[in-house]
Amino acid sequence: MELFRIAVAGCGGMANTWVSYAQERDDARIVALVDIAEENAKNMAERYHLNCGIYRDIGEAIKDSGANLVFNVTVPEAHYHITTTALKMGCHVLSEKPMASSPEEAEEMVAIAQEAGKMFAVMQNRRYLKNIRAFHDLIKEGTIGAPGFVCADFFLGPHFGGFREVMDSPLILDMAIHTFDQARFITGADPVSVYCHEFNPPGSWYKGNAAAACIFELSDGSVFSYRGSWCAEGAPTSWESSWRITGSRGTAIWDGIAAPYGEIVADSDSQEFIRKTERVEATLSWSGREGHWGCLDEMFSALLENRKAETDCTDNIKSVAMVFGALQSAKRGQKIALQRE
Structure with a gap:
């Protein structure tokens, strides 16, 4: 039909x-x-x-x-x-x-x-990967306690040619939204403010600023730190970024490639200078398709079920706000409040 x-x-x-x-x-x-x-x-x-x-x-x-x-x-x-x-x-x-x-x-x-x-x-295809879904669950289930510091590193050196290489802010405007949206998805928190410094490093083949450092305050009280470059050749991170989230009970790690895991304090009553930790493997329970196909599956399911898709514009605009807030902060050289009713 x-x-x-x-x-x-x-x-x-x-x-x-x-x-x-x-x-x-x-x-x-x-x-x-x-x-x-x-x-x-x-x-x-x-x-x-x-x-x-x-x-x-x-x-x-x-x-x-x-x-x-x-x-x-x-x-x-x-x-x-x-x-x-x-x-x-x-x-x-x-x-x-x-x-x-x-x-x-x-x-x-x-x-x-x-x-x-x-x-x-x-389209936010990077939400639809079995490893990021497992990472999200690891945080949501409270494995590491309350998140306090969320860190993502993105360092790659793609030679696209075309429109990206002549954009004013290619990294933040065209790519960073993936990582910003991932941070919202992983933590379940929304942006409150941002301070950003963007620049174009030596050796860059981009006309505009291809690197940036951003600090976001999130609605759960945590801080999200983003470091990224699109003209970083050698020792690349994953396209999904390399993640470290520290919480009140431990730390969660995802390199964007392998399965995520956590390391949590084994004995909270211990008086040791550096307390021992135990490793907790994330559960890979995502059974949907990955990437673009997974996101399209969700969109069409939402259409058929007459509901909002996970990446509906009313949600995605919060990730967009992170992008334009970062650009505004970089231009003004000051922290920018991100508020949307």
């Missing part, structure tokens, strides 16, 4: 995963491909044997095809136009991150989605 008539906006490399996913579903069909470069859309139609209309304008595509769901896989600068047009025309929207290019756009997009009564959810 065909429930979802999908218009795909943006036919670049990232769209391949989204199109492949749609084609595996019995309840979905791609009815339109939209790209300002029609050749991109034509190539995608040929690659995936799609018999659908090809358009340069999202409004025309929705009107002609009768689409009721839009995959927004365009570049970040186009997210606002594609998403708001689709929502106003009665479509649900599933979008690549970041949801918007400014906090003002993000707020307006959330308001439009709520007014339209349509889902607007954002």
